[in-house]
Amino acid sequence: MSDAPATPAPSSPADGQAVLHLFFALTPLADADAVSEAVTSAESDGYQVVPVAVLGHKADIGFMALGADQWRLRRLQTELVSAGLELVDSYVSLTEISEYAQGVPDQMKQARLFPQLPPEGKPAFCFYPMSKRRTVEGNWYTLPYEERMELMMEHGKSGRTFAGRVLQVVTGSTGVDDFEWGVTLFAQKPDDLKEVVYTMRYDKASAVYADFGTFITGMTGTLAEVLDAVGLR
Template sequence: MNGDIVLPELPQVPITLEGSSVLHQMFRFDWAAWKKLPAAERAAIASEFSEILGRWEAGSAEGHPNQSALFSQIGHKGDLTLIHFRESLEELNRAELELAQSGIYPYLQVTSSYLSVVELGLYESSEKIYSELAAAGLEPGTPEWNAGIKEKTARTFASLASRLYPSIPPAKYLCFYPMDRKRGEQVNWYAEPMGDRRAMMHEHGLIGRRYADSVRQIITGSIGLDDWEWGVDLFAEDPVVFKKLIYEMRFDKVSAVYASFGQFFLSVRVPAANASQWFEGTLA
């Protein structure tokens, strides 16, 4: 009918909310050079680093947490992992520079790093929001459309502030890995309709919720920021739960068909109060 309103084609990109900027730094420690230093010099350098780490652990007195945490890597990929959560990339860069100017830095050999931002995908509500904006006569991609999305997600953003700007969980163990969604000729996540992807992500999320009492998961987005598309941090008191969670997820369609995984890094927490013991090899 001539009077029918023809709605524009809706975007296939889910709305995402972004929060803390996150940097993972992985290092190998130069034990040979370190042990050549006099004991008093080693102690002074370790004490300086412990003070820096203590400030970073405490985070901001006001506003977002802005914390860092140190972990001792298990396995051949390195010795230490530092993770930093900050309000901006500039804040991350300041943390990098402070570390680079510290006495411990000459003994840290970078093996890897990963830059990303905390990301929450709104698969469940994206289609509804897009439809409402289109019904109101707004065109996708216009300033008015973008303003409408911002307005409709403002309440959700505020309600999820603690997840978008999280404190670093105090758990003993950390498992970190990067991942992609496949986009090859035969299997392409990005070519699937929004509704199909939403349904698969819902199924995927149900598995994670079953482990919510034993694992804290923080997903960060890195498209355009690093070589992979997402980073995953899992925090737990029992490292075996990482195996159980990830193994179970391999059986759902999102992981079994569409996921590619990078290296896995498993580490154990080193609080600032115990950092000096780590550098002396006496950490229990």
């Protein structure tokens, strides 16, 4: 009988990439070398791993990982926990092309399905989940498609005014996590994060029809920079 570990069949989306946000607290057992090894191993397998130094009490360090196979993302999670980090929050999603963006050029579709992260010159980071509202006063899913499309075009126009300052990565999570989308923002400055969210909340698609989850904020950098910032050397 072979002692080789079992290799499961890939759990991969038909289009795009699997995405996993992991947020950890440090423990006395945290091992910087083991954390580095887990991240570099995933990167050597062709996965993108964005390290984040988290601000505030919600976590100490975070990672946004993207790649083809959810099994490989699960292995990264396992290795980071084994490195002495305590998992305190997470989010599972998939890159996608919105039903309201089917007509965009192929280059834009590829950028949404296969984003190259982190973007250069945008160290300010924010992640939050969101869903469209289903209430008597405002149920997004009872609106005609044409009206939803018009509202999303208005919403997208607001977002495009921040081109060059903020990169928005919206990933789908209906059926795979508690909200319907995960929103990851990369910005030049932290007040860019505040301004883009504030501005877009005035759009009807957001003001009337959106519910938001917890915001987690920090800074992206090299793995060495992030480990040093959180006290792992």
